[in-house]
Amino acid sequence: MREGVILCSLDEFRIHGGRTGGDDGRPFWGRKIGITCSADESDLSPLGFSKDAINDFVIDLSRRVIALGGTVVLGHKWHIGGIMEALGKFALAYKAVNATPEAPIVVNYLAHPDAPELSQTEKVELGNYIRIDSTEWPDHHDASYLPPKGKPDSKRARDLFANRERLVGECDARIVIGGRPTSSTRSVSGVLEESWLALKREKLLICSTGFNGMAKKIAETKSGREVVAGTKVKRDQDYLDEMGGLVRRAKDKGLFLETKEFAVGALIKLLDEKLTPA
Numbered sequence: 001m002r003e004g005v006i007l008c009s010l011d012e013f014r015i016h017g018g019r020t021g022g023d024d025g026r027p028f029w030g031r032k033i034g035i036t037c038s039a040d041e042s043d044l045s046p047l048g049f050s051k052d053a054i055n056d057f058v059i060d061l062s063r064r065v066i067a068l069g070g071t072v073v074l075g076h077k078w079h080i081g082g083i084m085e086a087l088g089k090f091a092l093a094y095k096a097v098n099a100t101p102e103a104p105i106v107v108n109y110l111a112h113p114d115a116p117e118l119s120q121t122e123k124v125e126l127g128n129y130i131r132i133d134s135t136e137w138p139d140h141h142d143a144s145y146l147p148p149k150g151k152p153d154s155k156r157a158r159d160l161f162a163n164r165e166r167l168v169g170e171c172d173a174r175i176v177i178g179g180r181p182t183s184s185t186r187s188v189s190g191v192l193e194e195s196w197l198a199l200k201r202e203k204l205l206i207c208s209t210g211f212n213g214m215a216k217k218i219a220e221t222k223s224g225r226e227v228v229a230g231t232k233v234k235r236d237q238d239y240l241d242e243m244g245g246l247v248r249r250a251k252d253k254g255l256f257l258e259t260k261e262f263a264v265g266a267l268i269k270l271l272d273e274k275l276t277p278a
Helices: 010-016 041-047 051-067 083-097 120-126 155-169 190-200 213-220 234-252 264-275
Strands: 032-038 071-074 106-111 130-135 173-178 204-208 256-259
Touching: 032 051, 032 155, 032 190, 041 051, 051 071, 051 083, 051 173, 051 264, 071 083, 083 106, 083 120, 083 130, 106 155, 130 155, 155 190, 173 190, 173 213, 173 264, 190 204, 190 213, 190 234, 204 213, 204 264, 213 234, 234 256, 256 264
Parallel strands: 032 071, 032 173, 071 106, 106 130, 173 204, 204 256
Antiparallel strands: none
């Protein structure tokens, strides 16, 4: 893994302690927080951001969730300079000052045939700190949940859907950030599909809309069969057609929140308010 990725300070880890078993009083202890993001340059440029801004935001958010006792669940691929590489570095820093955790601090599920770009030595080093697994249809597919138009017709789309089901099913809450519309006629935007699954399963969904993208489209969708500006691919539109009713129901149950803040602390505060008993 590449050197030079910015991490939490070791002092922060020492202050919060290690995940060595039992509830240690931190607010997110035992919670799994899913994070989904992607960068759309056309949405970010007017804001003065590059796609690195979203990556940095997600890395900072992940570090804070872990420091507060939670596990971060992601479906991102491993790329040089990407989110998973940074979190791999983070896990090694965590390992240097903490005992072996009872549960992984990061869970990474990948749709078959994707695999992490890690050597065997790096996999051993990460050990119990990052759990990496592959998902293939029909494994981890719940027949209760199918896309709006039924079973995906390509193997890749089916594997992606099964993986996203798994990502959503294991989490107590999901945060979606940015999100580019798909350019394919055979697959769906990850931010959109995972949001749809979270709402269907009545999981807490937080849309961080400050970076625009699909997260903002979801938050702005009203009801009925509504064509959303900037959505060029019909498969994305099929999901958006159902979003209005799902969002309205989730809001009524306190399971849908929107924030336009660029501060990671604002998201942490929302999570704390929803997940921590009064």
